Structure formats: C-alpha cells, structure tokens
Amino acid sequence: MATSKKTKSDATHGSNGRRWRNGSAQTSKPAANSDLRSYSIPDYRLEHPDLTVRQAIEKGKDGAEHVRYEVEGNLNAPVPPIRDSKYLDKKQCIEIYRYMLLNRKMEIGLENLYKQGKVVGGVYFGLGQEACSCASAYALDKDDWFAPMIRNQGALLVRGFGASETMMQYMAKADSPTKGRDGSSHFGDIEKRNMVSPISMLGDLIPVLSGVALGARLQGRNIAALTWIGDGGQSTGVTYEGINFAAVQNLGLVLFVESNLWAYSTPSEMQYRVKDLAERAIGYGIPGVIVDGTDACQVYDAARDAVERAHRGEGPTLIEAKMMRMKGHAIHDAAAYVPKPMFEFWKKRDPIARFENYLVKEKKWLTPTENAELISDVERVIEEEREIAVNSPMPTPESAEGGVFCEDGCHEIKPKYSIPKVKKGTGGFKQTEAAVHLK
Amino acid sequence: MQLTYLEAIRQGIWEEMDRDPTVFCLGEDIGIYGGAFKVTDGFIDRFGPERVIDTPIAESAIVGAAFGASLTGMRPVAEFQFMDFIGCAFNQISNMVAKTHYLWGAPAPLVLRGPSGGYVHGGPFHSQNPEMWFVHNPGLKVICPATPYDAKGLIKAAIRDNNPCIFFEHKYLYRRIKGEVPTEDYVVPIGKARLAREGRDLSIITYAAMVHTALEAAEILNKDGIDLDILDLRTVSPLDREAIAQTVKKTNKVIILHEHSRTGGLAGEIAAIINEEAFDDLDGPIVRIAGLDSAIPFSPPQEEHYLPQVSDVVREVRRLKAY
Numbered sequence A: 001m002a003t004s005k006k007t008k009s010d011a012t013h014g015s016n017g018r019r020w021r022n023g024s025a026q027t028s029k030p031a032a033n034s035d036l037r038s039y040s041i042p043d044y045r046l047e048h049p050d051l052t053v054r055q056a057i058e059k060g061k062d063g064a065e066h067v068r069y070e071v072e073g074n075l076n077a078p079v080p081p082i083r084d085s086k087y088l089d090k091k092q093c094i095e096i097y098r099y100m101l102l103n104r105k106m107e108i109g110l111e112n113l114y115k116q117g118k119v120v121g122g123v124y125f126g127l128g129q130e131a132c133s134c135a136s137a138y139a140l141d142k143d144d145w146f147a148p149m150i151r152n153q154g155a156l157l158v159r160g161f162g163a164s165e166t167m168m169q170y171m172a173k174a175d176s177p178t179k180g181r182d183g184s185s186h187f188g189d190i191e192k193r194n195m196v197s198p199i200s201m202l203g204d205l206i207p208v209l210s211g212v213a214l215g216a217r218l219q220g221r222n223i224a225a226l227t228w229i230g231d232g233g234q235s236t237g238v239t240y241e242g243i244n245f246a247a248v249q250n251l252g253l254v255l256f257v258e259s260n261l262w263a264y265s266t267p268s269e270m271q272y273r274v275k276d277l278a279e280r281a282i283g284y285g286i287p288g289v290i291v292d293g294t295d296a297c298q299v300y301d302a303a304r305d306a307v308e309r310a311h312r313g314e315g316p317t318l319i320e321a322k323m324m325r326m327k328g329h330a331i332h333d334a335a336a337y338v339p340k341p342m343f344e345f346w347k348k349r350d351p352i353a354r355f356e357n358y359l360v361k362e363k364k365w366l367t368p369t370e371n372a373e374l375i376s377d378v379e380r381v382i383e384e385e386r387e388i389a390v391n392s393p394m395p396t397p398e399s400a401e402g403g404v405f406c407e408d409g410c411h412e413i414k415p416k417y418s419i420p421k422v423k424k425g426t427g428g429f430k431q432t433e434a435a436v437h438l439k
Numbered sequence B: 001m002q003l004t005y006l007e008a009i010r011q012g013i014w015e016e017m018d019r020d021p022t023v024f025c026l027g028e029d030i031g032i033y034g035g036a037f038k039v040t041d042g043f044i045d046r047f048g049p050e051r052v053i054d055t056p057i058a059e060s061a062i063v064g065a066a067f068g069a070s071l072t073g074m075r076p077v078a079e080f081q082f083m084d085f086i087g088c089a090f091n092q093i094s095n096m097v098a099k100t101h102y103l104w105g106a107p108a109p110l111v112l113r114g115p116s117g118g119y120v121h122g123g124p125f126h127s128q129n130p131e132m133w134f135v136h137n138p139g140l141k142v143i144c145p146a147t148p149y150d151a152k153g154l155i156k157a158a159i160r161d162n163n164p165c166i167f168f169e170h171k172y173l174y175r176r177i178k179g180e181v182p183t184e185d186y187v188v189p190i191g192k193a194r195l196a197r198e199g200r201d202l203s204i205i206t207y208a209a210m211v212h213t214a215l216e217a218a219e220i221l222n223k224d225g226i227d228l229d230i231l232d233l234r235t236v237s238p239l240d241r242e243a244i245a246q247t248v249k250k251t252n253k254v255i256i257l258h259e260h261s262r263t264g265g266l267a268g269e270i271a272a273i274i275n276e277e278a279f280d281d282l283d284g285p286i287v288r289i290a291g292l293d294s295a296i297p298f299s300p301p302q303e304e305h306y307l308p309q310v311s312d313v314v315r316e317v318r319r320l321k322a323y
Helices: A090-115 A130-138 A153-158 A163-171 A205-218 A237-249 A277-284 A296-311 A340-347 A351-362 A368-391 B005-019 B043-047 B059-071 B083-097 B100-104 B131-135 B148-160 B209-222 B241-251 B266-281 B300-306 B310-321
Strands: A052-059 A065-072 A145-147 A225-230 A253-259 A288-292 A317-322 B002-004 B023-027 B052-054 B075-079 B111-116 B141-143 B165-170 B178-180 B194-197 B202-206 B228-232 B235-237 B254-261 B287-291
Touching: A090 A130, A090 A153, A090 A163, A090 A296, A090 A351, A090 A368, A130 A153, A130 A225, A130 A253, A130 A296, A130 A317, A130 A351, A145 A205, A153 A163, A163 A368, A205 A225, A205 A237, A205 A253, A205 B059, A225 A296, A237 A253, A237 A277, A237 B059, A253 A277, A253 A296, A277 A288, A277 A317, A288 A296, A296 A317, A296 A351, A351 A368, B002 B005, B002 B148, B005 B023, B005 B043, B005 B075, B005 B148, B005 B165, B005 B178, B023 B043, B023 B059, B043 B052, B059 B075, B059 B083, B075 B148, B083 B111, B083 B131, B083 B165, B111 B148, B131 B141, B131 B165, B131 B235, B131 B266, B141 B148, B148 B165, B148 B178, B194 B209, B194 B241, B202 B209, B202 B241, B202 B310, B209 B228, B209 B254, B209 B310, B228 B241, B241 B254, B241 B266, B254 B266, B254 B310, B266 B287, B287 B310
Parallel strands: A145 A225, A225 A253, A253 A317, A288 A317, B023 B052, B023 B075, B075 B111, B111 B165, B141 B165, B202 B228, B202 B254, B254 B287
Antiparallel strands: A052 A065, B002 B178, B141 B235, B194 B228
C-alpha cells in the first residue's frame, strides 16, 4: 500500500497528532521596536482594586515591636455594578443566585454544627467566593467533569450533590460519600456527576483533570474539565506540570485561579511576582482572562467561553477570578493577620449581596417578596439536609477495613463515553536487538 | 518463541494494545524514538500517535494524567524513562493514586512501568531499586519479574488489573536473558511466587536480577552437595506468604536476597512474615544479603562492592548451612 510522503508544509499535525505549536494566542502585532513582544490579557472587571499588602513594624502599647501586615490603596473605591452576562437569562441568573444562597447557608449550617460539637476536625469556608464556585460549575454540561477544591463546596450543589452529603463528610458519618474515610469535599463520583475527589496537596488535581480530558478524547469526545486552584496553591510544581501538559496536548482544562489574596496567612505579595496570575497563561501558551470573582455574571461568561473552547477541541483556558477569602483558612483561624480595612473593602463586594441587588433592584427579576421566599426556601432545604446528616450514624470501627484494592469484581471498568476507535498500522511486532541506553 | 526479557515485555504490551482499545501508552520519548530502551519500538507506527503519547518531562503530570484518563475507563501504561525518576511523581502515586479506591471508591487501573536496577554502571540516578517506597504504600501492586516468560505474563496481568500496578523491569536483564515465551495469550497471576529452583538444604527468597545471581551460586554450591531451593517472588507487593512459609518449612534455613539497600528493605518484611508463619520451622537465624546503606556509586569497583554478588551468596549459604 503506497503512502504519500508528507512534507512539512502540507502536514497539519505534529509528531503526536497535535497541531503545530504556534506560540501564545496572545501575540499581538509587532511593536514599533520589533525587538519587543507584547501580549494582551482580557480583563472584564469593572474596577481594578489597587490594594497592596506589606509587612510593617508596629510598636505596641507596651513598646514592644510587632510585625504586622498593612494594606495600602484606594480602600474607598465604589462598588462597581454587576456586568450583564452575554449568555444568562433571567431563569438562569436566579438559579445561580439560589445555588450561591445554598452554598452560603450550607456553610453557616456547618459552622453551627461545629459549634454544637458535631463536626470532626475543622470546617473550611468559601465565604466571599460563592459566585466563583457556583457560576463556574453552572457553565458545565452534563458530560463535563469537575474537581472542587476546599472552598468550592458550592460547585458540589450545582452538580447535584445534596448539602447533607457535605455535612456528613464533615461529621464523618457512615453515610457520607466516603463512608467516613475522608472529610470535607474529599469525595468523588465517576459515574453520574463526574467529579474527581481532591486530596489535600495542592495542584495535583490539575494534571488529573487534564488526564480526564485526555481519556475522553481518546473516546472521541472533547469535554471540559473544570477545576480551581488558589493563588497559594498555584505555586506548586505540579500546577505547572499539569497546566503545561494540558496546553501541549490541547486538552479542555478549564482552570479557575482563585486569587483570594490570602493563602492561609500568606498574602499574594509573598506568593508570586507577576502583577496578575492570568499572565501565567502567556507562559503556558494558552488564553488567560481576568474576571471579578464576586460577579457571578463575569464568572459564568468566562467559564462558559472556556467550556465551549474545550468542547471545540481548542484546549485549556486559565481564568483568574479576583476576590478575597472572607474568613480564615479554616474555622480555627480568626485571620487576625488580615488588615481590617481589607475585610471592609471586600465585604461591600459580597457576591451574594451584589447579585441580590442586581436581581431585585437592577433587573427587577425578583420582587422583594419572591426574594424573601427564595431565601426561606433555601433555608428550609438546608435544614432538611441538616436533619438527614445529623441522623446518620457514625461508622463502625470495622468499617475502616477493606476496599484498599478493587478486587473480586467490585468494579467493572468500561470506557465512559464510547469504545475508542483505534487504527491498526501495518507495522508488525519488532523482534530486534534493542539498543541499550547506557553502556 | 525465544525472546529477550525486553522483547517479552514489548510483546506483552503490544498484545494488550491489540486486544483492548482502552489501553494506551504515555511517557518520555516512547513515540518515534521507541523509548530510551526501545521497549515501545514500532508502537507508534502500529497504534498511532493518539495511543503512543510523548509527554513533556513532567513525571507528576504523567502519573496524574494517566490517573485522570483511567477515571474515564481507559487503561494507561505510563513509562518512566528510569525508575529512579519515579520520585518526581511520588505525591501523585502515593496520595492521589494509591488511596483513591480506599477513600472514594474509584479504581485506578493504570500501570507505571520502567527500568530499574544496577550492574550497568549507571551511577546513583540510573541504577536504583525504589520499590520499597511503594511496597510500604497500601493500594499499590508492585511487580518485579525475573524471566521473559514472567515479564510478559505479568505486564499483561498488570494491564488487565483494575488496580494501580508499578512494574519494575530490571535493566540488566533486558537484553541479557532470553527465554521461551508462548505466542498464545497467557497471564501470570500477580501476587504468586514461583520456584526458580527446587532444593532441600537451604532457601533463598529473592526476585528480579538476584534470581539469576542465586541460580549461579546454586550451581557452584551444588558441587559441594548443597542443594538450594530458590523462590522467585515475582510480585513484591502483595507478597506470597504461603510460598514463603512453604520454602522455609521445606529447608528450615533461609536467606533473603535483594539488590536494594538493607535498612527498611524487603528482607525485613519477609523476615517478619517468616516469624509469623513458620517460626517453629527455623533451624537458624534469617540471613539478609542486600545492597549497602548508601546511594549506588558509579565507579565499577565501587558498584561491585555495593551490589550483592554471586560470591556473597555462596559465602552466606555456606555460613548458614554450618549453623
């Protein structure tokens, strides 16, 4: 069988079947001085907070010196309006709002459970980040995958988990999705809701989600694989390896970098040197975009654009969502190291309050009565879920055993989307004297 | 047909890729180059670039992506150019892959394979035997074949297994041993040892290249009428407790031989198992022959001193026999 020899000029694919690497999509027209390149990163925010955190030495009343953080910048900037979405209609906006409320109320419920001594270990909060968790997950289609991080508990609700499941995780109950074996958002579902469980180490989900997209592509599907990483978490090496892998293999990773300004007690100023983390996209050769993480419409639009790119097989997107973590790292942490003016600044930008104002006052898509009813209904749902979780028993001690391996037919592994179509080249099995790499 | 150890592995992966479209390979230089040791030579022509993927130099991403693909029902075979580099993916293997089924019920049917072992003057970063890091990690199967027949049978078994398998291919054995390998489909069960040599006087429990060292020692000792029973573990985790107990019950004296360093090595684990399963059958202390507690040095005379040699085995057998 004759095969035509392809020259470089008419081949459309590289050695691994991918398009030729063509550099960052952001390369703009050459500057007047052609020794310089410039790139552009779209920024959809309607404000650009210029707050900077610095270490300073303060003298206490006792004369002793203390090192503290202080914030500088325009702390009185007015809160911008919500930016109208390009895609969302009234019904969808209200649904997202409802998920954000469920997210918030669930976490308040968790805090109460903790104070009642019913939680094992600590509680993590996504306070102030509900738009980022919910609106992004809302942009996924049914066949897409996601993997939440610790503060993306709202995404679980959007994808069909009940609040009771997260509550049972925290209370280490027998009916929790992991049957008590792990807590918080550390669970998954590869069958229906397409969720990969996080682990405590940061950044490791990124190559995994890239791999999910790879597996799907081998089955003929371009899916979106959504995950989040913090401004702290993105410092890890595995973050780099994962994004780069998705970039070079053109996989539909939708990565939200949640710039919430504090990684435990470490401010962004001590975490990285670029001005905005979206700039990292340039380094990976993928599109990057900045959105206001407290604006559900902006989050949704950027997520949806990225999801559709992924579905078209155009590869990964890096979305930097700017906001602030409004509680400490976990419930034990009062975040005393955060300068109070920063809390005040970002409190005015609470994503739920902003969206409520948008829906009720701006768009008038909800009357105040409807809004009150919606909130009541959310509270009722959370209370029901709370009951379910509280009434679930603790696991038996013996339930710690078993399940280390998949054996005796406990799982039948089949391709999720379809049996991969495979080519069979004409090459035969090589029985060669293999060349040894080292002497 | 007679195949080298390397060709047997190549044939095993090839057959699995032929019979199961969910199997695919990823790793550094495995495509057009055919792999640093040529294990995947010819694969990209036959199976195409989609199923034979050259990755960036990013072991954490290789393992992570393999794991992610396995969650969609694929069966990835990820290559480490040298198993010495498996440390670069340690967190992914240990905390992501190994624990996934136990914690949230998701199986991870992936194979991590690559060349390990010394005797080739590779130096400290191309001669390691890092299997113990993974033996100590519940949720992983660790496989170390010694013969072409076992290498092919076990790589096929590993690919078909629903659990993460780490497959250590001894690079010294790649081209140095040839064996009879059936052309028809067969698998070797994971977790079962085999007797490399039947004997009555003293047991040697070992695996991988050391099996051949023990066999060589057995020839020498046979001339003095010392008859060795040599147990080739084949799978290092889970260990075949029954086979270990059986050989001890047969000879009452046992030497455990492995290439990796002594402290925290497999011999300690096996000694504890013998204590649990066959204490009353022992007529002498359990003896360990292992590499030194250091990195593997580069210069040939130093490497020779570090690694167990035939002469070490002969000496220890005689000593234990006389106990």
